[in-house]
Amino acid sequence: MDNKEMKKSLLSAQVDLSKFSAANFEKATDEEKRQQDVMGESTTFFKDGMRRLRKNPLAMGSIVVLALILLIIIIAPHFVPYSYDQIIAVNGVRDKGSANLGFFMYSQKELDYMNETGEDLFPHIFGTDGLGRDYFIRVIYGTRVSLAVGVVAAIMVVLIGIVYGSIAGYFGGKVDLIMMRIVDIIYSLPDMLIIILLSVVLKENLSGKLAGTIFSSLGANMISMFIVFGLLYWVSMARLIRGQILTIKNNEYVLAARCIGTSNAKILRTHILPNCLSVIIITTALQIPSAIFTESYLSFLGLGVSVPLSSLGSLANDARAGMQSYPERLVIPAVIICLIVLALNLLGDGLRDAFDTKLD
Amino acid sequence: MAKYIAKRILLAIVSIWIITMITFFAMNAIPGGPFNKEKATDPKVIQELEARYNLDKPLGTQYVLYMNNLLHGDWGVSLKTGRPIWQDMTAKFSVSAKLGGRAAIIAIIIGIILGAIAALTRNKLPDRLIIFFTTLGTAMPSFVLATLLLLVFCLKLGWFQVYSASDPNYTLPVIALAVYPMAYITRLTKTSMLDALNQDYVRTARAKGVSKIKVIFLHALRNALIPVITYVGPMVAYILTGSMVVENIFTIGGLGSTFVTSITNRDYTTIMAVTIFLAILMVVANLLTDIVYKFVDPRIKLD
Numbered sequence: 134m135d136n137k138e139m140k141k142s143l144l145s146a147q148v149d150l151s152k153f154s155a156a157n158f159e160k161a162t163d164e165e166k167r168q169q170d171v172m173g174e175s176t177t178f179f180k181d182g183m184r185r186l187r188k189n190p191l192a193m194g195s196i197v198v199l200a201l202i203l204l205i206i207i208i209a210p211h212f213v214p215y216s217y218d219q220i221i222a223v224n225g226v227r228d229k230g231s232a233n234l235g236f237f238m239y240s241q242k243e244l245d246y247m248n249e250t251g252e253d254l255f256p257h258i259f260g261t262d263g264l265g266r267d268y269f270i271r272v273i274y275g276t277r278v279s280l281a282v283g284v285v286a287a288i289m290v291v292l293i294g295i296v297y298g299s300i301a302g303y304f305g306g307k308v309d310l311i312m313m314r315i316v317d318i319i320y321s322l323p324d325m326l327i328i329i330l331l332s333v334v335l336k337e338n339l340s341g342k343l344a345g346t347i348f349s350s351l352g353a354n355m356i357s358m359f360i361v362f363g364l365l366y367w368v369s370m371a372r373l374i375r376g377q378i379l380t381i382k383n384n385e386y387v388l389a390a391r392c393i394g395t396s397n398a399k400i401l402r403t404h405i406l407p408n409c410l411s412v413i414i415i416t417t418a419l420q421i422p423s424a425i426f427t428e429s430y431l432s433f434l435g436l437g438v439s440v441p442l443s444s445l446g447s448l449a450n451d452a453r454a455g456m457q458s459y460p461e462r463l464v465i466p467a468v469i470i471c472l473i474v475l476a477l478n479l480l481g482d483g484l485r486d487a488f489d490t491k492l493d
Numbered sequence: 494m495a496k497y498i499a500k501r502i503l504l505a506i507v508s509i510w511i512i513t514m515i516t517f518f519a520m521n522a523i524p525g526g527p528f529n530k531e532k533a534t535d536p537k538v539i540q541e542l543e544a545r546y547n548l549d550k551p552l553g554t555q556y557v558l559y560m561n562n563l564l565h566g567d568w569g570v571s572l573k574t575g576r577p578i579w580q581d582m583t584a585k586f587s588v589s590a591k592l593g594g595r596a597a598i599i600a601i602i603i604g605i606i607l608g609a610i611a612a613l614t615r616n617k618l619p620d621r622l623i624i625f626f627t628t629l630g631t632a633m634p635s636f637v638l639a640t641l642l643l644l645v646f647c648l649k650l651g652w653f654q655v656y657s658a659s660d661p662n663y664t665l666p667v668i669a670l671a672v673y674p675m676a677y678i679t680r681l682t683k684t685s686m687l688d689a690l691n692q693d694y695v696r697t698a699r700a701k702g703v704s705k706i707k708v709i710f711l712h713a714l715r716n717a718l719i720p721v722i723t724y725v726g727p728m729v730a731y732i733l734t735g736s737m738v739v740e741n742i743f744t745i746g747g748l749g750s751t752f753v754t755s756i757t758n759r760d761y762t763t764i765m766a767v768t769i770f771l772a773i774l775m776v777v778a779n780l781l782t783d784i785v786y787k788f789v790d791p792r793i794k795l796d
Contacts, residue, residue: 317504318504318507318508318511321504321505321508321776321779322508322511322512322772323512323730323734323771323772323775323776325730325734326512326734326768326771326772326775327512327515329752329756329768330515330516330519330520330764330768331519333523333756333764334519334520334522334523337523338522338523422632426634429634429636429637430634430636430734430738433634433636433738434737434738434741434753434756435756435757436756446634446636449636449637449640453640453742456640456643456644456648457644457648460644460648460649463640463641463644464641464644467637467640467641470634470637471629471632471633471637474632474633474634475628475629475632478628478631478632479628
């Protein structure tokens with residue numbers, strides 16, 4: 134009964150020392166300390182999104198398809214000895230029998246030439262068109278044009294949309310009100326009609342003035358299409374960016390940056406826009422197929438690229454006349470348009486799932 | 494609500510006014526007058542004609558005159574046929590409206606049904622099939638679909654007549670126009686249906702013992718359809734622009750193919766009139782969509 138301990142309350146948090154031995158209080162060894170080290174690399178927002186994207190088989194498949202198409206359209210013109218506007222000639226003489234050949238076929242003249250010289254001519258993979266031009270290379274150039282239109286339009290939309298949307302969202306107040314009214318009005322205009330209208334007008338006005346400049350090979354229609362994209366298509370991007378910025382600019386880190394005297398431009402660039410990245414990436418990925426859609430549609434109406442350049446839409450349109458006899462000439466560009474748009478749509482969906490963590 | 498509607502109507506009027514401005518001044522920016530023909534015309538005749546159609550006045554006055562005529566229902570005279578545009582346009586539009594209306598109804602009905610099925614069988618076979626085909630449908634431009642349908646069903650299989658003036662068969666053109674909006678509505682319905690099925694009121698209804706079918710139709714689907722309304726405006730725009738190529742491909746004499754022909758013919762007054770007419774339709778469709786949307790769903794904040 135000596136050394137009687139104080140009776141401990143049932144609810145006391147006091148540590149009962151008798152339950153511990155000296156071994157419990159030894160310093161940790163180096164090995165034990167190392168267990169606390171963070172082994173994994175710290176991930177960034179971008180890496181995290183990419184990791185999620187890699188797990189999405191549809192999106193990865195789309196990337197593979199797009200990469201293949203890109204590879205083919207970049208490499209093919211280097212080893213196919215024909216050009217998109219060249220009518221097949223044998224020995225420097227125009228070959229009149231070379232029109233409307235089927236897959237991998239040679240014209241009579243070409244066969245004779247190969248028998249005579251023993252030299253192998255490059256096959257016409259997709260045959261030739263009604264004028265005797267190699268169809269494979271025309272499809273390649275058509276795909277190039279269609280993709281280029283999509284990418285350039287998307288870049289324009291992104292640039293204008295970001296600048297406009299961030300100014301409206303960041304400064305707010307009257308500036309925002311006026312800028313957003315303008316967006317509302319442009320948004321309510323029927324874009325397709327205006328594109329068609331302006332294409333008609335600009336085609337008439339520009340075609341004479343462009344001759345001799347670097348734009349002449351693009352043609353007036355393409356230029357007018359880009360002008361219209363630049364005038365009309367950025368509004369949804371601007372709206373999205375503005376909405377994002379309205380929420381982001383109320384964060385403490387923006388207030389802190391402003392307190393230490395950071396300029397508006399720098400706050401936008403380094404603190405706000407990187408946080409809009411997910412919206413920008415997703416919208417851009419979905420903008421490209423919509424531009425390709427528009428371009429092919431206009432080309433189909435005869436308002437797209439000028440001859441002899443081709444786009445997938447104009448190839449499909451040209452093929453309509455001989456649809457019954459040469460359906461493959463219609464099917465090939467149609468399938469490629471669908472493939473590109475499908476791949477880009479799926480990639481866009483995948484990007485949205487991977488980067489937009491706020492969704493569901 | 495009244496304030497919102499007034500504001501929305503004002504915006505629509507401003508849009509239509511801007512469209513008439515763009516159309517009028519853009520068309521006048523095209524070099525060469527309407528009476529410049531390949532054959533030389535007597536300058537006196539041209540002068541007379543220009544005075545008759547007010548083309549000798551300054552551009553601003555011409556615009557005011559044009560707008561004045563437009564508001565009085567005078568849409569001008571076609572440069573190619575010489576007939577008043579309004580009569581031709583309305584006659585052609587009735588054909589397009591028949592085509593587009595059918596496409597819209599089919600797209601909405603089938604889209605909602607497919608979307609609801611996809612949501613109810615989530616991640617099972619029907620859902621996967623529906624999503625696969627709708628993804629394909631949204632990746633296919635209407636002209637591609639239209640030409641492929643024509644190629645397969647008219648030319649190769651011979652199931653439909655290519656063209657008949659007395660008894661035109663609208664089956665293929667309607668399909669070509671309806672697939673894209675249908676696919677879009679399916680995806681829209683699926684998302685909003687999934688959302689609605691997870692709501693508390695659905696669980697409450699089930700807990701009360703309401704039958705599954707009643708819950709799906711009366712509680713979930715009704716609320717899931719609200720977002721679909723927002724798509725009606727864009728769908729009208731899609732069908733109107735889509736009908737241009739589809740009518741052209743199937744040689745249906747609707748407003749769309751008239752528009753395309755007037756572009757190739759450089760019939761500027763017709764281009765102008767049809768653009769303004771279609772634009773008004775689209776703007777009004779959007780306006781009605783927005784107003785109906787606010788009426789149907791009172792939760793939406795009025796700004």
